[in-house]
Amino acid sequence: MPLPVLDFWFDFASTYSYLAAMRIGPLAQKAEVRVRFRPFLLGPIFKAQGWSTSPFNLYPAKGRHMWRDLERSCAELQLAFRRPDPFPQNSLLAARVALVGLDQAWGEEFCLAIFCAQFADGRRIDDTAAISDILAGLKLDPKSALAAAQSDAIKARLRTQTDEAQRLGVFGAPSFTTADGELFWGNDRLEPALRWAKAAANRG
Amino acid sequence: MPLPVLDFWFDFASTYSYLAAMRIGPLAQKAEVRVRFRPFLLGPIFKAQGWSTSPFNLYPAKGRHMWRDLERSCAELQLAFRRPDPFPQNSLLAARVALVGLDQAWGEEFCLAIFCAQFADGRRIDDTAAISDILAGLKLDPKSALAAAQSDAIKARLRTQTDEAQRLGVFGAPSFTTADGELFWGNDRLEPALRWAKAAANRG
Numbered sequence: 290m291p292l293p294v295l296d297f298w299f300d301f302a303s304t305y306s307y308l309a310a311m312r313i314g315p316l317a318q319k320a321e322v323r324v325r326f327r328p329f330l331l332g333p334i335f336k337a338q339g340w341s342t343s344p345f346n347l348y349p350a351k352g353r354h355m356w357r358d359l360e361r362s363c364a365e366l367q368l369a370f371r372r373p374d375p376f377p378q379n380s381l382l383a384a385r386v387a388l389v390g391l392d393q394a395w396g397e398e399f400c401l402a403i404f405c406a407q408f409a410d411g412r413r414i415d416d417t418a419a420i421s422d423i424l425a426g427l428k429l430d431p432k433s434a435l436a437a438a439q440s441d442a443i444k445a446r447l448r449t450q451t452d453e454a455q456r457l458g459v460f461g462a463p464s465f466t467t468a469d470g471e472l473f474w475g476n477d478r479l480e481p482a483l484r485w486a487k488a489a490a491n492r493g
Numbered sequence: 494m495p496l497p498v499l500d501f502w503f504d505f506a507s508t509y510s511y512l513a514a515m516r517i518g519p520l521a522q523k524a525e526v527r528v529r530f531r532p533f534l535l536g537p538i539f540k541a542q543g544w545s546t547s548p549f550n551l552y553p554a555k556g557r558h559m560w561r562d563l564e565r566s567c568a569e570l571q572l573a574f575r576r577p578d579p580f581p582q583n584s585l586l587a588a589r590v591a592l593v594g595l596d597q598a599w600g601e602e603f604c605l606a607i608f609c610a611q612f613a614d615g616r617r618i619d620d621t622a623a624i625s626d627i628l629a630g631l632k633l634d635p636k637s638a639l640a641a642a643q644s645d646a647i648k649a650r651l652r653t654q655t656d657e658a659q660r661l662g663v664f665g666a667p668s669f670t671t672a673d674g675e676l677f678w679g680n681d682r683l684e685p686a687l688r689w690a691k692a693a694a695n696r697g
Contacts, residue, residue, distance in 0.1 A: 338552050348542050350664035354678050361675075365685065460554035471565075474558050477681040481569065 292323040293490030298464040300331040302377035305476040307408040309463040320483040328384040329454040343377045371411030379415040385438035496527040497694030500670045502658050504535040506581035507666040509680040511612040524687040532588040533655040547581045575615030583619040589642035
């Protein structure tokens with residue numbers, strides 16, 4: 290029987306997506322659930338809610354709590370953490386490259402490398418030079434990956450994927466969706482989402 | 494040695510405060526932490542962020558997810574759940590009565606009864622008749638409790654308590670604060686907040 294599937298929706302600029310990305314592999318393996326990485330862009334979705342930037346910037350008390358909470362959470366999870374500057378970074382190019390990689394064998398590894406570069410090492414992820422460095426660090430050819438990322442097909446695919454997220458009710462990241470139509474929002478919902486996907490498959 | 498203290502900040506109209514209120518007693522006992530119930534009003538704090546009502550009403554996608562998530566979470570916790578109508582309810586009177594009860598011996602029991610009336614039974618909690626019923630159900634004298642709740646001293650105390658929440662950085666409910674100045678937001682942060690309070694006391 291094929292494993293149940295959980296879709297993992299994230300934006301590379303999203304702080305709690307970093308935590309979810311670092312946690313999801315081992316947890317999914319243990320839960321016997323197959324995870325599909327689905328990068329998308331929060332920007333258009335935030336805009337539809339009337340926000341011009343991250344709500345963590347728009348609402349300072351919420352933002353202060355988030356940075357401290359992230360610091361505490363990373364300490365508990367023994368994950369490195371450095372606050373990126375600027376925040377949020379433009380994640381468009383990274384998301385396009387990720388789509389290229391997810392068609393090939395290196396997508397998930399690239400995604401984790403982007404998250405670590407930004408949130409563990411405090412590096413930029415928003416320009417060609419930064420992405421090239423990260424690709425080179427993974428022994429990949431930056432030139433061909435970046436060329437593919439700028440193709441019309443990949444650009445269209447990222448738009449489609451963002452539209453799909455919005456249609457599924459996604460309003461923030463990370464989010465998780467199941468084959469039977471459930472939406473779970475937030476790193477804190479990773480475990481319940483995996484339990485749901487598994488239980489739905491057993492019922493199903 | 495006295496137990497470490499965790500302050501539990503909640504608004505009776507807050508959905509995730511229901512979950513936290515139902516969970517906090519046994520978890521705090523197990524963690525050997527003393528919890529102080531601190532009812533306050535989200536209204537003035539939301540207003541300061543430019544919101545005229547709950548963000549779950551202002552942002553429909555966020556609201557849809559919250560109601561479904563609450564339903565799923567209650568099922569996992571084996572807690573009854575009925576969506577209250579209207580939402581949010583005016584929690585002013587309930588908060589004042591709670592302050593009276595917390596000075597006496599029946600405060601926490603009253604708080605849990607208010608949350609259950611609203612979120613397990615789908616009852617109103619926003620007027621004198623509703624609160625009287627709940628007080629009577631706890632074998633308390635509604636008349637004297639309500640009279641005390643409308644005293645200037647209690648009215649002032651609720652304002653002071655709401656100001657204190659805001660000064661501590663509280664921007665939503667439930668929230669938890671520790672003696673050493675940490676703020677944790679959300680029902681999902683109850684366990685980490687208890688761990689922090691306990692560890693800080695051991696260090697201290």
